Amino acid sequence: MKGWGLLTTGFALQIAFIVRWWEESEVAPLGLRLSIGLGVLLSAVGLAQVAGRLAHTRNPLLGFTPAALTLLALLVAAEALLRAYQVPPGLVPTPTRVLATLYTVRDVLLQDAYQTVLKEALVGYLIGCSLGVLTAFLVSRYLFLERGFLPYATLFSSIPIVALAPVLVKMVGIDWPSKAAICAITVYFPVVVNTFRGLTEVSPISLDLMRSYAASEMQQYRWLRLPNALPFIFNALKLGTTLAMIGAIVGEFFGANGQGLGFRIQIEAGRFGFDIVWAAIIVASAAGIVWYGLVTWVERRLTGWHVSFRRG
């Protein structure tokens, strides 16, 4: 219990300062700053001990505790230090300020998220993924495509396509379709390459088996290549959620129609409204995590057999 004691004392020192300094607009005197330093140190040591003790727990709630406490400790320390040194909110807003802003502008940020996530990123993602899978089918089927197209797909999947954002905004226009196009293109190439690998990295002996059943080519895809490709496809689909979010937000930096998380971040960063910027980043992160989680959930349902999900 020693760890918990240290942790609580450390938090108490910092929170006491935050309350004491809530209304002040001066840099805190040395004594108070030292007490914050002590508080940070105590909470860090306490956290290390608590985490060490929970390292081997099987309870998922307790297993999650060290990570949650670390986040809390960082936020408390940031709040105390930013207030102690009176860092301007136009540079780094305090966590409480960000949370309060998140609450007051939630409606607009939700609208922004609707535009960025559901319209731009998701539409682009769905288009990019379906075209990617379709292309991979054709590439695995026709050797001339494998020779002529696949090398470029491999190349493009390893370069930051998001650099095309300004070009696409100029070509397609500033409305949401240009952002969807960016997302579609960034997602497309990794999906092609991964799906192709999944469709073709099939053991020759399995192909012999299908041949021994006199299976048609379509049947071969249906019963062997496609299921074999699923884990590969899902890897690309998970990667794609991140790429699509990046594509949509960055795309909005190059022109946007009055809505979107990227638009909000750009406008507010330009006018030093960093509390709103951070609030928008929180919303974007939450949306990204939920999306990734959904894809992982579908993956588990469809490829629960895969080696990565086996236990015991």
Place this chain on the structure above:
Amino acid sequence: MVFPNGTVALKEANLEVAPGEFISLIGPSGCGKTTLLRLLADLIKPTAGTIYIGGKTPEEARKARAYGYVFQAPTLMEWRTVLANVMLPLEIMGFPPAERKARAERMLELVGLERFARHYPWQLSGGMQQRVSIARALAFDPHLLFMDEPFGALDEITRENLNLELLRLWRETGKTVIFVTHSIPEAVFLSTRIVVMTPRPGKIEAIIPVDLPQPRSFETRELPEFFRLATEVREALRRGHGYEVAE
């Protein structure tokens, strides 16, 4: 059978097999026994020569789904349960759903794995996986069973048990089996005839009939006749290798 690089894999191979026979192809690595089996199964095409399976060419036989093939590795689909793996050929061949399930369950019973129907392949031992693959090869009731060193990767005890089980299956189903192996005791124990093959170029050195009494059991391996046949096979193999046959 000549590969594009000029290597002759199989030179002379004249063999007639009657229905219900259990034929073993034995020989050292590179003698073409697997090649011969793959020719029969139409997994590769011969450069010359003729093969007929029940009056059909191998391609026709394959398209008529005349044989089941058991590979060296179990080759189970890891995304399918044991039961679903056995149903795979039935789905491809368009059996009605109810019949698929009934047949697959019966096949699993036949190989003694009905309790593992809902398991995934990775949860089974190597020997059990190979039994699933045999059940799968039999599921659509082909006349012929081609087996390419199916027990080669298993330990001796498992292999002997599976040999016995295979013989039981053969008796109960009346299939014609072509079985590739490089184990002399296995060949003698299982077969009605043993085809001894020699390498470079692969050809048939001898065809040795095995008239050990049926049904065979663990005791069969103790019979003097078993040892005599094993010796005969071994000598044929040595002859093919060009070694002097010791008196």
Place this chain on the structure above:
Amino acid sequence: MKKWSVFAVLALFVLGSLAGAQQNLVKVNLQLKWFPQAQFAGFFVAKERGFYRAQGLDVTLLPIGDQSPIQMVQSGAADFGTTWIADLLTARERGIPVVHIAQIFQRSGFTLVALKSTGIKDICRDMKGKSVGVWPSGNEYPAVALFRKCGLTSSLDPRATNPDVTAVTYPFDPALVFPDKVQLVSAMIYNEVNQIAGLGYDESKVDIFKLADLGINLLEDLLFTTERVLNNRNFKGSGLTGRQVAARLIRATLQGWNWAVANQAETVEKYVLPVCGNTCKGSGTRADAKEHQTWQMAEVAKLYNAGATTKGWAGFLVPADYQASVRLLREQGILTRDPPAATVDYGPWELATGKRARDWR
């Protein structure tokens, strides 16, 4: 454009460092508000004709796109910068210690342009449900102030869920959004107005609304720095205080502007066209580079040669104008409180010109 600016910065830097090494000049980075063009003619003249050097300064002029010059100065990447008043005051309110030290343009050049065919005659009355094109990074404030004054909400306000006016951001070239995506577009009277004419919409086809005429008279190009720079006792080890450097910079800059306004053709030919590269034509305009910059020089001269400048008080921030800008921003809720007195520092300007602010009539 990015490539060009990097190259320009490098080139200026190399030239600057050569000169500096010879004469022991004080290195100063000055952040312009946009890409090089006649809008900054006075600065180019002051540099190339040696006015800065005569003041012992080795000034590097940094171009920028639609990012905030305040960020560059606040972070120390530049020592001084030019920006607009709304941008400066909102940053100050959010705790960035920036200080106004000289007012270059005495009049606002911000306009909103609409095709006559859209039927927008009165922005307050006709803009509900319409779209307006703006540049981000503080350049959107004049439009925001106007809409607030009209009682219209816009999507630039993070608290308005169903805004009356949609603000469309776009990279530089008005042709990207006008007239297809937006009915109203931001246009500086010395730049985009001509670009729009270049798109085939001359004054017979468009209405140009000057924001100053609509009561939004927000001061534009001004010189600013940070408290850190001003209070520096030994600016970059030069032995000069930050204030002294600021004063010298103001003196040479005003000298440059006076010369540029008096010698416009020569200024464009010798000092603007050689540095403005592919932004000479404005972004995307079909106009000829020299023609566009000559026209821009003339327009900019009108903004410089107005108000205090005409009374011989170039660079002076007229207190009444400043108060008017503050009052407007407060009324429209863009500022929540009066900026602290330290936001404007007349000291360097007084030092530079020998005048005293309180003598202004």
